[in-house]
Amino acid sequence: MKNEDEPKDKRLKPGDAQKLTMAEVAKYVGVSAMTVSRAFRQDASVSEETRKRIMEAVDALGYVLDLSAGSLSSRRSGFIAALVPSINNSNFSDTARGMTDALQNTGLQLLLGYTDYSAEKEEELIEAMLRRRPEGIILTGGSHTARARRMLVKAGIPVVETWELPEDPINQVVGFSNSEAMSLLVRTLAGQGYRKFGYIGGTTARDTRGSQRRSGFQKTVEELGLGPGRMISFGVPPITMEQGGQAIVSLLERWPDTEVVLCVSDLSAFGAIMECTRRGMKVPRDIAVAGFGDYEISSICHPRITTINVDCYGIGRQAAARLLDTLHTGEATGDEITLTGYKVVLRESTDRNGAPTA
Amino acid sequence: MKNEDEPKDKRLKPGDAQKLTMAEVAKYVGVSAMTVSRAFRQDASVSEETRKRIMEAVDALGYVLDLSAGSLSSRRSGFIAALVPSINNSNFSDTARGMTDALQNTGLQLLLGYTDYSAEKEEELIEAMLRRRPEGIILTGGSHTARARRMLVKAGIPVVETWELPEDPINQVVGFSNSEAMSLLVRTLAGQGYRKFGYIGGTTARDTRGSQRRSGFQKTVEELGLGPGRMISFGVPPITMEQGGQAIVSLLERWPDTEVVLCVSDLSAFGAIMECTRRGMKVPRDIAVAGFGDYEISSICHPRITTINVDCYGIGRQAAARLLDTLHTGEATGDEITLTGYKVVLRESTDRNGAPTA
DNA sequence: CGACAAGATGATATCGATAACAATTTGAAG
DNA sequence: CTTCAAATTGTTATCGATATCATCTTGTCG
Numbered sequence: 001m002k003n004e005d006e007p008k009d010k011r012l013k014p015g016d017a018q019k020l021t022m023a024e025v026a027k028y029v030g031v032s033a034m035t036v037s038r039a040f041r042q043d044a045s046v047s048e049e050t051r052k053r054i055m056e057a058v059d060a061l062g063y064v065l066d067l068s069a070g071s072l073s074s075r076r077s078g079f080i081a082a083l084v085p086s087i088n089n090s091n092f093s094d095t096a097r098g099m100t101d102a103l104q105n106t107g108l109q110l111l112l113g114y115t116d117y118s119a120e121k122e123e124e125l126i127e128a129m130l131r132r133r134p135e136g137i138i139l140t141g142g143s144h145t146a147r148a149r150r151m152l153v154k155a156g157i158p159v160v161e162t163w164e165l166p167e168d169p170i171n172q173v174v175g176f177s178n179s180e181a182m183s184l185l186v187r188t189l190a191g192q193g194y195r196k197f198g199y200i201g202g203t204t205a206r207d208t209r210g211s212q213r214r215s216g217f218q219k220t221v222e223e224l225g226l227g228p229g230r231m232i233s234f235g236v237p238p239i240t241m242e243q244g245g246q247a248i249v250s251l252l253e254r255w256p257d258t259e260v261v262l263c264v265s266d267l268s269a270f271g272a273i274m275e276c277t278r279r280g281m282k283v284p285r286d287i288a289v290a291g292f293g294d295y296e297i298s299s300i301c302h303p304r305i306t307t308i309n310v311d312c313y314g315i316g317r318q319a320a321a322r323l324l325d326t327l328h329t330g331e332a333t334g335d336e337i338t339l340t341g342y343k344v345v346l347r348e349s350t351d352r353n354g355a356p357t358a
Numbered sequence: 359m360k361n362e363d364e365p366k367d368k369r370l371k372p373g374d375a376q377k378l379t380m381a382e383v384a385k386y387v388g389v390s391a392m393t394v395s396r397a398f399r400q401d402a403s404v405s406e407e408t409r410k411r412i413m414e415a416v417d418a419l420g421y422v423l424d425l426s427a428g429s430l431s432s433r434r435s436g437f438i439a440a441l442v443p444s445i446n447n448s449n450f451s452d453t454a455r456g457m458t459d460a461l462q463n464t465g466l467q468l469l470l471g472y473t474d475y476s477a478e479k480e481e482e483l484i485e486a487m488l489r490r491r492p493e494g495i496i497l498t499g500g501s502h503t504a505r506a507r508r509m510l511v512k513a514g515i516p517v518v519e520t521w522e523l524p525e526d527p528i529n530q531v532v533g534f535s536n537s538e539a540m541s542l543l544v545r546t547l548a549g550q551g552y553r554k555f556g557y558i559g560g561t562t563a564r565d566t567r568g569s570q571r572r573s574g575f576q577k578t579v580e581e582l583g584l585g586p587g588r589m590i591s592f593g594v595p596p597i598t599m600e601q602g603g604q605a606i607v608s609l610l611e612r613w614p615d616t617e618v619v620l621c622v623s624d625l626s627a628f629g630a631i632m633e634c635t636r637r638g639m640k641v642p643r644d645i646a647v648a649g650f651g652d653y654e655i656s657s658i659c660h661p662r663i664t665t666i667n668v669d670c671y672g673i674g675r676q677a678a679a680r681l682l683d684t685l686h687t688g689e690a691t692g693d694e695i696t697l698t699g700y701k702v703v704l705r706e707s708t709d710r711n712g713a714p715t716a
Numbered sequence: 717c718g719a720c721a722a723g724a725t726g727a728t729a730t731c732g733a734t735a736a737c738a739a740t741t742t743g744a745a746g
Numbered sequence: 747c748t749t750c751a752a753a754t755t756g757t758t759a760t761c762g763a764t765a766t767c768a769t770c771t772t773g774t775c776g
Contacts, residue, residue: 021732032756037734045754062512067489068435069732071426072761087454087470093446109486112445112470128467131425154420241658270658277660297655300599300628302635379762390726395764403723427762430731 020063029057040065071133079109080323081129082138085117085207086238091293091312092140095162098316099138106324108135115140117206117237123148130155136323142166142173143208158326160319164209165337172326174319174338178209179216181308181342185262185290186220188344189306192352194260194288197221198230200247200272201264202237210237210264213292217262230255239264244271249279252287259288260350266291266298269305273349288350303348311340378421387415398423429491437467438681439487440496443475443565444596449651449670450498453520456674457496464682466493473498475564475595481506488513494681500524500531501566516684518677522567523695530684532677532696536567537574539666539700543620543648544578546702547664550710552618552646555579556588558605558630559622560595568595568622571650575620588613595622602626603633610645617646618708624649624656627663631707646708661706669698 026033031050038044039054046054057063071077082099084092100110113129115122123145129137130151136158143166144152152159152170159171164178186197201214214231221229232254234247247268248261263269269291273283283289283303290306291298298305318338384391389408396402397412404412415421429435440457442450458468471487473480481503487495488509494516501524502510510517510528517529522536544555559572572589579587590612592605605626606619621627627649631641641647641661648664649656656663676696 023732033732034734034757035755038755045752047754050754062508064485064488064509064513066491066732068426068430068491069761070734072430072763073732073734075734075761077426087445088448088451090446096445127422130422133424133426150420151422155422241654245658270655274658274660296599297628300603300632301659302632380764381762391762392727392764393725396725403725405724408724424762427731428764430733431762431764433731433764 020061021066022063025054025057025061025063028061029054037070077133077135078107079111079132079134080136080138080320081111081113081126081132081134083113083115083122083125083129084140085115087112087114089238090295091310094312095140095316095319098313098318099320100316102317102320102324108324110320119143119145119148119206123151126151136160136327138162138319138323141208142169144170158323160323162315162319164212169335169337172319172322172336172338174315174322174340176310176340176342177216178212179219181310182213182216182262182292183220184342185292185306185308185344186217187224188346189260189262189288189290189350190224190226192350194350195226196230196255196257196259197226198232198251198255198258198261199263200232200234200239200244200251200261200268202235202239203233204236207237207264213264230258237264239268241267241271241274244268245275248272248275248287248289260284261287261289263289263291266293266295266305266307269307269349270295270297270301273301273303273305283349284351290350294345298345298347303351306347306350307345308342309345310342315340378419379424380421383412383415383419383421386419387412395428435491435493436465437469437490437492438494438496438678439469439471439484439490439492441471441473441480441483441487442498443473445470445472447596448653449668452670453498453674453677456671456676457678458674460675460678460682466682468678477501477503477506477564481509484509494518494685496520496677496681499566500527502528516681518681520673520677522570527693527695530677530680530694530696532673532680532698534668534698534700535574536570537577539668540571540574540620540650541578542700543650543664543666543702544575545582546704547618547620547646547648547708548582548584550708552708553584554588554613554615554617555584556590556609556613556616556619557621558590558592558597558602558609558619558626560593560597561591562594565595565622571622588616597622597626599625599629599632602629606630606633606645606647607637618642619645619647621647621649624651624653624663624665627665627707628655628659631659631661631663641707642709648708652703656703656705661709664705664708665703666700667703668700673698 022036023033026036035046035050036054038046039051067078080103084096086092096112103110113125115125126148134157138160140163142161142164149170161169161173163175165173165175199214199217201210205211218229230251232247232251235243244263251261252258261272263272269289273289276283276287281287292308294307294309298307318340322338380394381391384394393404393408394412396404397409425436438461440454442454444450454470461468471483473483484506492515496518498521500519500522507528519527519531521533523531523533557572557575560568563569576587588609590605590609593601602621609619610616619630621630627647631647634641634645639645650666652665652667656665680696
C-alpha cells in the first residue's frame with residue numbers, strides 16, 4: 001500500500017521536539033534562555049522585536065514549551081484538578097463546562113478525573129492528582145475516605161466541595177441541599193393534590209446525593225402526614241434508565257394504588273415512564289412520574305418530565321471562581337459556603353389534568 | 359455557626375506537604391533520598407524491611423510523591439493524552455473507559471481533553487498536552503489543523519487516530535468506516551422494502567464522522583437506484599435531540615411521502631421520534647426512523663430505535679493497546695490500521711409490521 | 717578460606733525551565 | 747553633558763526527583 005517514492009516530506013524527523021530545549025532556541029536566535037523563557041509569558045519585559053524573532057524561531061524549529069521543567073522551577077503546575085463521579089452525565093458535564101469557562105484566560109488548565117461514584121477510586125485519583133501538584137482541587141460531594149481528607153488538608157491548596165452541603169467541609173463549598181430540593185418537589189406535588197407517593201433510587205449509600213434526596217423525600221412525606229413513602233431501591237447507583245423501568249414495575253406490583261413516583265434522577269424517571277408506556281399505562285393518567293436534575297431528555301421526551309432543575313453550570317463556574325479567589329487572596333477567605341439555586345420544573349409527566357399540554 | 363472550642367484537630371498544618379521533600383523523608387528514616395525514591399517503585403531493589411520503614415514514614419509525615427520533579431529527571435511523564443469531541447456523549451465515554459481499562463496497571467494515567475468538535479480547540483489542546491510531554495496521544499478522527507499535525511509528528515510519540523479511517527494517517531489508526539456503516543444500514547432497510555429515504559444531519563463539516571455517514575447514505579441510496587436522498591441539515595454538529603425534532607418536521611413538510619429517516623446519531627433520532635409522537639404520528643407506522651451509535655436511550659425508549667452498534671469500548675481499548683505496543687517495541691511497528699466492528703441493530707422504530715413487538 | 721556474584725545502599729550529576737539578582741542600554745530631565 | 751530611572755537582557759543557583767556509577771554487605775562455592 002505504501003509508496004516509497006512519495007515526495008511527501010510529512011515526516012519531519014519525529015522525535016526532534018523531544019530533544020529541543022529552550023537553550024537551543026536561544027542559541028538559534030542569539031539570546032539567552034532566560035529571554036526565551038520571558039518571551040513565552042505575556043507579563044515579562046522583552047522587547048517586541050526580540051519576542052517576534054524568538055517566536056519565529058520557535059515556529060521554525062517546532063519547539064514546544066516543557067511545563068514539567070517549568071513548573072518544577074516556578075512551583076506552579078498551572079492546573080486545577082476536578083473530580084466528578086461520572087464522565088457520561090450531562091449534569092456533571094455542565095458543571096465541568098462551568099469550571100472550564102471560569103478558568104478561561106487565567107493560565108490554568110482543568111484536569112478532570114472520574115471517580116465512578118466510588119470513594120476508593122476518589123482517594124486514588126486524589127493521590128494521583130496531588131502527585132502532579134495541582135494549584136487547587138474541586139470535588140463532587142462531601143464524603144471522602146479518611147486518608148483522602150488527610151491528603152487534601154495536608155496539600156495546602158484550596159479545596160472546593162460541590163453539589164451538596166457537607167456537614168464538615170474541608171474548605172469551601174459550592175452547592176445546595178439535595179434533601180431540601182427533593183422536599184420542595186414533594187411539597188409542590190402534594191400541593192397539586194397527590195397523596196400516595198412512591199420513590200425510586202439506588203440501593204447503597206455510594207451516591208451520597210442520592211441518599212440525601214431519598215431522606216428528603218422520606219422526611220417530607222411523613223411531615224405532610226402522607227404515611228410512610230413507598231420506596232424501592234434498585235441497583236447500584238447511579239441507577240440506569242433500564243433499572244428505572246424495572247423499579248417502577250416492582251413498585252407498582254407492591255403498591256398498585258401509588259399516584260406519583262419520584263425518582264432519584266431524570267434518567268431513571270425516563271426509564272420508568274418508557275416501561276409504563278410499553279405496558280400500556282399512560283403517564284400521567286395512570287401514574288405520574290417525576291425526576292431530578294433536568295437533563296436534556298426530560299424536556300424532549302413524551303410526555304415531558306417534571307423535575308428539579310439544578311444550576312449545574314453555575315456550580316462549576318462558582319466553584320472555580322471561589323477557588324481562584326482563594327488563590328489570589330492567599331487563602332485567607334476560606335471556609336465559606338456558596339449556595340446555588342434549584343427550582344421545580346412542572347411538566348406533562350405530573351400534569352393533574354392527565355392530558356399532555358397541547 | 360463555628361465553635362471555637364471544638365477539640366477537633368482536623369487541620370493538620372495545611373501546606374506542610376508542599377514543603378516536604380523526599381530528602382526529608384529520607385533523613386527521618388535515616389537513609390538516602392535515592393533509597394526513598396526506589397521504595398516507591400516496585401522494580402527497584404530495596405530490602406523489604408527498609409521499604410516498610412520508609413512507607414511508614416511516608417504515611418506518618420503525609421508525604422506525597424512529586425511527579426513533576428520525577429518526570430523531569432526520568433523523562434517519563436507517566437501519562438497518555440486522549441482527546442475526544444465531547445464530554446457528554448456515551449459513545450465517547452465508552453471509548454474513554456476502554457482506554458482507561460487498557461491502561462490499568464501500566465503505570466500510565468489517562469488525561470482526557472475535550473475538543474468540542476472544533477479543530478482549533480483540538481490544536482490548542484494538543485499543544486497544551488504536549489507541553490506536559492505525554493508518552494502517547496490518542497485522537498478522535500483524522501482531520502487536524504496543519505500546525506496540529508506538525509506538532510504531533512515532531513513530538514516523536516505514538517499517535518493513534520480513532521473512530522474513523524483517515525486518508526492520510528499520522529501513525530496508527532483504530533476505527534471503522536462511518537460511510538460504510540451507514541451504507542450497511544441503508545442496504546439493510548432497503549432490503550426490508552423501504553424505498554423513500556430521508557436523512558437528518560448537522561450543517562457543516564465540523565463533524566467529520568457525521569459527514570462521512572452522510573456521504574455513505576447519499577452514495578448508497580443512489581447506487582440502489584432510489585433517487586437522490588432527501589437530506590435535511592439542521593444545526594451545528596453535534597446536533598441535539600431538539601434539533602432532531604425540528605429537522606424531521608422540516609423534512610416531512612418538504613417530502614411528506616418519506617418512508618424512513620436515517621439520523622446522524624441516536625440522539626437526533628430520539629428527538630425526531632418524540633416530536634412525531636407529540637404530533638400524533640406513530641413511529642414506525644407513519645414514518646420509520648433509525649439512528650447511529652446505539653446509545654443506551656435507544657434500547658429503552660418507546661419505540662426502541664433501530665441503529666448501528668459501534669464497538670466504542672473496543673475502540674478505546676484497542677487504541678490504548680496499540681499505543682502500549684508501540685511504546686514497548688520502540689515505535690517499530692507503526693502505521694497500522696486496526697479495524698473495529700459495527701452491526702445493524704433492528705428494533706421497533708423501523709419494524710415493517712408497524713406494530714411494536716409485544 | 718578466598719573470591720566473586722548478587723543484593724542493598726549511597727554520592728553526584730542532571731533533567732529543562734525559572735527566580736533572583738546583576739549588568740547593560742536607553743532616554744529623559746536638569 | 748551628566749545623572750538617574752526605566753527598560754531590556756544576561757548569569758547563576760535552584761526546584762525535587764532519578765540515572766548512573768560507586769561502594770559496601772552478605773552469602774555461596776570450590
